[in-house]
Amino acid sequence: xxxxxxxxLSLACISPGYFPDIALFIKNNGNFILYKNHDxxxxxxxxxxxxxxxxxxLYVRSGDMDVVTEYLEHNLDSLLVRSDIDSGxxxxxxxxxxxxxxxxxxxxxxxxxxIIRCRSxxxxxxxxxxxxxxxxxxxxxxxxxxxxxxxxxxxxAALMMLVHDRLFALTHDEMIDVGxxxxxxxxxxxxxxxxxxxxxxxxSAIEYHKVKQHTQKGYEHLHSAGTLGEVSLTIVRxxxxxxxxxxYPSGLKGDQIPRSAQLAxxxxxxxxxxxxxxxxxxxxQTEALKIMGEEVGSSFNPELFKxxxxxxxxxxx
Ligand SMILES: [Fe+2]
Ligand SMILES: [Fe+2]
Numbered sequence: 001x002x003x004x005x006x007x008x009l010s011l012a013c014i015s016p017g018y019f020p021d022i023a024l025f026i027k028n029n030g031n032f033i034l035y036k037n038h039d040x041x042x043x044x045x046x047x048x049x050x051x052x053x054x055x056x057x058l059y060v061r062s063g064d065m066d067v068v069t070e071y072l073e074h075n076l077d078s079l080l081v082r083s084d085i086d087s088g089x090x091x092x093x094x095x096x097x098x099x100x101x102x103x104x105x106x107x108x109x110x111x112x113x114x115i116i117r118c119r120s121x122x123x124x125x126x127x128x129x130x131x132x133x134x135x136x137x138x139x140x141x142x143x144x145x146x147x148x149x150x151x152x153x154x155x156x157a158a159l160m161m162l163v164h165d166r167l168f169a170l171t172h173d174e175m176i177d178v179g180x181x182x183x184x185x186x187x188x189x190x191x192x193x194x195x196x197x198x199x200x201x202x203x204s205a206i207e208y209h210k211v212k213q214h215t216q217k218g219y220e221h222l223h224s225a226g227t228l229g230e231v232s233l234t235i236v237r238x239x240x241x242x243x244x245x246x247x248y249p250s251g252l253k254g255d256q257i258p259r260s261a262q263l264a265x266x267x268x269x270x271x272x273x274x275x276x277x278x279x280x281x282x283x284x285q286t287e288a289l290k291i292m293g294e295e296v297g298s299s300f301n302p303e304l305f306k307x308x309x310x311x312x313x314x315x316x317x
Contacts, residue, residue, distance in 0.1 A: 006032050006059040011051070012089030013072060013079060013096065014058060016044040020067045025059040032059055072097040077144035080136060091130035095123050098154040105155045105271060107285050111314060114162060121161040125179035134225045138184050145190045146197050148277060155271040156264070157182040163263055166311045178260060180228060181235030185264055188218025198278060215240050216249040231260050239264040242299045262301050266292070266308045285312065
């Protein structure tokens with residue numbers, strides 16, 4: 001049988017007692033052999049046995065990936081703080097949870113090259129995040145606060161990296177900085193109460209004022225935590241600035257707004273409009289670009305919007 005029918009799953013993500021009842025396979029000399037059927041629970045003895053034989057990955061049928069993704073989503077925040085899981089495995093867990101959301105930001109199935117590129121950039125980013133305690137803690141706080149913010153953050157990070165990859169010649173380190181900043185751009189929302197996040201459409205003036213503080217609060221917290229690069233911090237702080245100076249927190253205008261933050265505003269808006277959110281249905285990408293186009297000159301830099309639009313609609317790939 002061919003490899004595309006099976007997906008690897010790090011042993012670290014398979015928790016005895018919690019893992020869903022699906023069949024697991026091991027790979028031996030290129031063949032996939034049934035390890036346990038769906039009607040048998042994965043036990044602590046299984047885990048130990050596989051560890052003794054230095055098995056790092058098991059495989060699931062690709063048709064079972066929806067169940068696996070749901071399991072990872074529900075357990076992500078607890079998996080990320082477990083001290084018995086090494087950083088490499090945490091990176092794999094993060095990547096596996098995030099990979100599906102990357103695909104969701106493309107509504108045209110023929111954009112395979114972009115999807116593959118995004119996944120590869122995401123794999124590097126998640127590996128980096130899992131090895132850096134500050135970034136991992138911040139991401140863990142996001143996942144335990146609200147799962148939509150995690151999904152949204154992953155999508156903005158993937159799109160930001162793709163846009164930078166297509167438009168600018170960034171080094172690997174610069175790309176990671178862009179990715180980390182984008183992944184944590186809404187980190188400040190963790191300081192808000194859950195109630196507020198669940199009712200995005202009906203905010204009073206006071207509540208809106210609180211939500212707006214997520215940029216500055218996120219920046220201050222991550223800045224004092226210490227290890228984030230300048231570009232990452234800029235994205236967190238300035239992703240709600242507007243080209244005409246009417247944004248927040250600083251009211252920066254035009255090219256006073258750093259390029260990375262201007263692009264973050266574009267990717268943030270685009271991802272929010274084109275994915276299902278609480279109380280908002282996703283709209284098609286062409287429609288989102290049309291609506292965003294009407295904001296050129298007020299919210300967005302005309303030249304950058306043109307280049308962003310070309311990337312997401314596949315004209316520069
Ligand atoms: Fe935001
Ligand atoms: Fe956002």
